[in-house]
Amino acid sequence: MTVRVWSPTAGTPIRLKVEDADDDTHTVETRGLTTVASENGNPTLILAMKAHGTAEINYALHNKASIFFDFGTIGLTGGTTYYWDDMEFGPYRR
Numbered sequence: 001m002t003v004r005v006w007s008p009t010a011g012t013p014i015r016l017k018v019e020d021a022d023d024d025t026h027t028v029e030t031r032g033l034t035t036v037a038s039e040n041g042n043p044t045l046i047l048a049m050k051a052h053g054t055a056e057i058n059y060a061l062h063n064k065a066s067i068f069f070d071f072g073t074i075g076l077t078g079g080t081t082y083y084w085d086d087m088e089f090g091p092y093r094r
Contacts, residue, residue, distance in 0.1 A: 006083040007034035015071035018062040
């Protein structure tokens, strides 16, 4: 998946989670980083490169996606605004 993201900083951790909308115990997660600061960037989130402890992607089962910004960042004390748009799902190309 690629997604157009506006972030105030480059290098912000992003977590993408896809799951079965009928059973939230069936999930796969991956991570990425924002690519530029204060402008639109297009990080690629590769579900085949799953996060440790999550299942393999099942295209017939996983039908709901969520994006989390600053995932795993400790010590956040205030809100930060992020914008995302134009999510695309397709084959990974190097």
